[in-house]
Amino acid sequence: MKIIYSPKCLDYCETSHPESPRRVRESFLFLKEKGFEFEEPGLCNEADLLLVHEEGLIEKVKNGNFFEADTPDLPGIYEYAKLSVAAAILAMETALKGGTSFSLMRPPGHHATKRRLGGFCYFNNLAIAVKKALSSVKRIAIVDLDGHHGNGTQDIFLGEERVVYLSLHQFPAYPGTGAYSFENCFNFPLSPGTGEKKYLEALAEALEKVKKFNPELIAVSAGFDTAKGDPLLQLNLFPSSYEKSGKELASLGRPIFSILEGGYSRELPKCIYRYLQGLIKEES
Numbered sequence: 531m532k533i534i535y536s537p538k539c540l541d542y543c544e545t546s547h548p549e550s551p552r553r554v555r556e557s558f559l560f561l562k563e564k565g566f567e568f569e570e571p572g573l574c575n576e577a578d579l580l581l582v583h584e585e586g587l588i589e590k591v592k593n594g595n596f597f598e599a600d601t602p603d604l605p606g607i608y609e610y611a612k613l614s615v616a617a618a619i620l621a622m623e624t625a626l627k628g629g630t631s632f633s634l635m636r637p638p639g640h641h642a643t644k645r646r647l648g649g650f651c652y653f654n655n656l657a658i659a660v661k662k663a664l665s666s667v668k669r670i671a672i673v674d675l676d677g678h679h680g681n682g683t684q685d686i687f688l689g690e691e692r693v694v695y696l697s698l699h700q701f702p703a704y705p706g707t708g709a710y711s712f713e714n715c716f717n718f719p720l721s722p723g724t725g726e727k728k729y730l731e732a733l734a735e736a737l738e739k740v741k742k743f744n745p746e747l748i749a750v751s752a753g754f755d756t757a758k759g760d761p762l763l764q765l766n767l768f769p770s771s772y773e774k775s776g777k778e779l780a781s782l783g784r785p786i787f788s789i790l791e792g793g794y795s796r797e798l799p800k801c802i803y804r805y806l807q808g809l810i811k812e813e814s
């Protein structure tokens with residue numbers, strides 16, 4: 531298990547924004563204490579961004595020429611967002627070489643569509659890594675476990691025959707999409723207060739579809755705002771629930787890379803740790 535991480539991702543901050551550097555810093559320290567190994571991402575270039583995003587969006591982020599209340603125009607955000615993309619790419623490459631990997635970075639990505647940023651996301655880290663991987667593998671399954679619907683990822687891959695997208699998320703909630711499934715995008719909307727039992731049933735149903743699709747690679751949008759006590763959502767999972775999810779994913783026996791998305795409670799470090807434990811236990 532390799533964790534992709536750069537302390538540079540802690541260097542930007544918007545006062546009282548839930549997507550704070552603290553959440554990643556505390557997770558890094560917790561995982562370090564548990565003995566995990568870390569690797570720093572390199573750089574990504576504009577060609578990588580163009581695999582997914584329209585030039586207009588890239589220019590906007592580069593020049594700070596936008597206003598979005600939840601996704602602020604902060605100094606240097608273009609470089610931070612690119613570093614998060616680079617980490618996702620490295621996580622994907624690690625998985626293709628046979629290792630399991632987790633990108634512990636910010637900003638997150640799954641709300642960024644082809645042409646729009648939003649929901650704390652500037653560029654769609656996971657989508658860019660998946661597009662890049664499609665040059666060496668035939669089929670990829672994306673499992674989006676963030677508590678919000680990944681409207682950006684769905685926008686990017688809708689109708690792409692070589693990708694299947696599955697998302698478990700609270701509904702109704704931000705961004706208001708994900709009530710229905712379309713083509714290759716399967717959505718599992720869950721009511722507030724769902725809890726572990728029903729959640730894991732929905733996950734088992736989603737993973738059946740993954741099995742059927744027979745992917746060569748699995749990409750996970752690993753969000754932890756599904757945890758009990760999260761200030762944004764009410765899906766009420768426990769840290770131990772993530773170990774179960776990790777185990778189920780690993781039991782599919784395919785290379786897996788995971789990218790941190792949301793997760794805003796103080797339990798985030800523990801939730802990530804248990805998720806990784808689940809992935810590793812099945813691995814060994």
Ligand SMILES: [Zn+2]
Nearest residue numbers: 676677678792
């Ligand atoms: Zn979320």
